[in-house]
Amino acid sequence: MRIKLKKVAIHSLGCKVNSYEAESMEIMLRDEGYEIVPFSEDVQADIYIINTCSVTNIADRKSRQMLHKAKKMNPEAVVVAAGCYVQADPDGVKKDECVDIILGNNMKISIVEALNDYFGGADKTSYLVDINDKYQEYESLKINQTGEHTRAYIKIQDGCNQFCSYCIIPYVRGRVRSRKPEDIVNEVKTLAATGVKEVVLTGIHISSYGTDLENISLIELIEAIHEIEGIKRIRLGSLEPRIITEEFAKRIAGLEKICPHFHLSLQSGCDKTLKAMNRKYNTEEYYEGCVKLREVFENPAITTDVIVGFPGETEEDFLETRKFLEKVHFYEMHIFKYSRRKGTVADKMKEQVADTVKSERSAVLLALEKAQSLEYRKMYIGKRLEVLIEELTEIDGRSYYTGYTKNYIRVAIAADEFKDNPVNDIYECMADKLICDGVTILARCN
Known part of the structure; x- marks a missing residue:
């Protein structure tokens, strides 16, 4: 013993x-x-x-x-x-x-x-269990408090059925398993009672939520959470581009708590590469989803992931991706150099791209990302913003309270503007200028 x-x-x-x-x-x-x-x-x-x-x-x-x-x-x-x-x-x-x-x-x-x-x-x-057994049920984990007082991540599903050629996740997470909607709603109610103002719906592939359940879909779950008292903001994790139908876009636009911040995973702006990746959409479908969101939201923050140097990606393919990224004009892009993963289809592909080429292409897209992101933030200078204050921090030797707008722009307000601790409250402020290399807006409440 x-x-x-x-x-x-x-x-x-x-x-x-x-x-x-x-x-x-x-x-x-x-x-x-x-x-x-x-x-x-x-x-x-x-x-x-x-x-x-x-x-x-x-x-x-x-x-x-x-x-x-x-x-x-x-x-x-x-x-x-x-x-x-x-x-x-x-x-x-x-x-x-x-x-x-x-x-x-x-x-x-x-x-x-x-x-x-x-x-x-x-x-x-x-x-250990056979995670790929199709009869595996959702693991009933739950939380009743969170380390982040202002924002709580809520897991709504597990598993993925997409099998992208570069990805190991379906093999280690298994098939799609959705959490019961009543369990999710009860967890959010519990967290709201502790003071949580914002929830982020997360999972391995949240667009698949409800496909294994009866009479529930992602949009219906969002609408149920929207009714919970105390929750002021609902933010969505990464979405499959094909979920952005006209009906989906109109329904979420009708929910005032929804944050107009949408992460639509792209991976490549070249249709040939998307096909090799086994992605289930093409660039035209992806762009249509972005257009639909911009029709129902005023200047939504659309973010994405991009992989450079996927096996077989030529210079022409890369230039096609760059041109597409310029066309969509994202708020933020997460740029990744393709990394071989044992156990995936892509690992066995011929025409692996040299690391030096990956680095060169990554640098080009990182520069594009910085320019587009800066341009997006500049549009809000001189405008009034609503900020959920998250923490006290120090910038250049001075104390500021920082937080985020609904479209996920970081904002800093001088600490001496507040008489009481403002953390976990939403304040309206005026955006004055960009600081911190352009990634933060300096604002004032008066």
Whole structure:
């Protein structure tokens, strides 16, 4: 019988879904009497939980590094490997002497049971399921509080059925599984009662929400959340471009709490490359979605992801992508150099692009992104903005309260303008000028 240890440090890698799941595990452990401590070399924990990521080979390596770092911080500690890297390489994790407990996806809800088994004398404990079994149900994780007082990420679904040729996620997250709408609504009500003003709907592929349930879709879920008292803003995670139909656009435009900030994942502005990526749309369909949003919202913030250097991408293909990005004119773009991922179709493709070429193309698009983003923010100088204040911070030696507009522009207001703590309240202010290299608007309330 091992002595049950109490101090737990949790470190989450990767996406907001992982962050949500880490928060849920933290709440379960706290309810069982565990003390949650920071993941820091300054604080020694008895148990370390690493919620891993496996979106790229680099993410796998970072996950292994964090597992080894945890054991190094306290060689006597229990180290738990959880999440996507565990699903991607279960045999490798089982052989890793730094890991004491293995917790796959759809099994994080078993964290307390896993620790009880371990402290009861079990050997290296492994909790894994066949994540690709089509009969897997949604893992009923939940939160009743959040580390971010003003904004809460709400996981509404898991899994993906898209199978893009570069992506490992469907293999480590499994098929689409939607959370019951009543569970989501009840969680949002609980969080609203704690003072949360903004919720962000997140998942692995939220556009698929409800496809495995009866009589519910993403737009209907959004409309149900919109009715919850106390919630002032609803922000959406990454959307599949094809979901932006005329009906969808009109219905969300009729909801005043919706933030006009839409992340439509593109990946390439070249139809040939999109086909090789196994994306389910072409550039014309994507552009039509952007037009529909701009017809029903005034200057919505449209953001995206772009991969450069995908196998077979020629210079002409890249120039076609650049031209398309200029046509759409995004608020922000996340530019990624293609990274080979073992286990994917793209990893086996011939015509892999040289790293130097990827870097050159990335630099071109990053410069375009900076220019477009600056231009978008400049449109708001001299206008009145509504800002949800999030935190007190220091800029150039002076104290400011910072927060975000509904279209996700960062705003800073001098701290001495407020008599009381304004965090978690919405203020109207006047935008004066851009600061912080153009990524923040300096504003005043008077």
